[in-house]
Amino acid sequence: MHSYISPNTYITLRLPSGTLRVLRILPNTTISIGKFGSFPANLLLGRPYHLTYEILEADDDRAQTELRIVPAAEIHAEALVEDATATEPGADPLIDHVDGDASPMVAENGDVLGKSNRLTVDDAARQTLSYGEIEQLKKAKTGTGKEIIAKIMEAHANLDEKTAFSLAKYTLRKAKKFLRRFTVLPLDVSMLTQYMLSDKESSKVMDLREEMLGLTGCWANVHYGVSNEVRTTDDGLGQIGGGRWLMIDDT
Structure with missing residues (x-):
């Protein structure tokens, strides 16, 4: 049913921040x-x-805006690198190269177990790029989101003090903010319910989650499809077809 994107259809875009847009x-x-x-x-x-x-803005190499399909290997590159690093002993530079200011965790025999961020000071002054310079990077059409993130991380004065977990969180925050990516999803009942709850007015669906709406539709014998044929019941008092309204009242 949802194979390819057709004209005049409704779709859902999932942005890097997790926000849904219909x-x-x-x-x-x-x-x-x-x-x-x-x-x-x-x-x-x-x-x-x-x-x-990924949105590629028009520049000297491109006459107009283009879309690049981001491969799965690139999307999950950070997770794959973390898994590979965890399986290789001594491969973590944050453990091999330890500074005194990083407050390393040391075992009783003197072996360094890892870093601690107890003495790390999270100060905005450690980012040497000013707000105006970052805005110029964002407005520049020649730089992609990955290049902006790389320049911001390169300008961080104390990036080497971060632990592996702290560095991963920092990178993820920047990715959600600067990556010009989006995922195209079909607008089905499940996605529409999620969109109404998280990004739209959840009160319109009475804050009901997908499973509760499905259960309510099952109890009400709601079926997919529309029939314009209206038939009178055997007793002549009611009608079948033509659409019915299902109202939920919490009063």
Whole structure:
């Protein structure tokens, strides 16, 4: 049912921050996703769902905005690197190269077990890039989200003091903020319910989760499909078909 993106259909975009955005794909229009950028809607037509795309702004190498399919290996690169590092003894540079200011955890026999962030001071002054410089990087069309993150991390004065866990959290926060990526998902009942609860007015669905809405629909014998045929019941007092309203009252 949801194989390829067709014109005039509603889709869901999942942004790097986790926010969901529902929109309609209209041919020959421009889709804007706020600070993450914009792109022509025609670039999504005919493409499959459940893929992650990166917006490549027009520059000297590209005459117009393009969408790059982000491979799964790149999306999960950080997780794969962390797993590989954990299986290789002595491969973590945060453990091999220890500073006194990093407050290392030392065993009774003198072996260094890892770093602690007890003495690490989280100060905004340690980021040498100013707010204006970061804004210029974001507005520049030649730099991708990964390049912006790399420059921000390079300008951090005390990045080497962070533990592996703290560094992973720091990188994830920057990725959610600067990566110009989005994932295209079909707008089905499950996704619409999630969108209403998390990003829209949850009161319109009475804060009911997906499983509760499904159970209510099951009890009410709600079926998929619409029939315009209206038939009178055998006793002549009621009608069947033509659509019915299901009302939930919490009073």
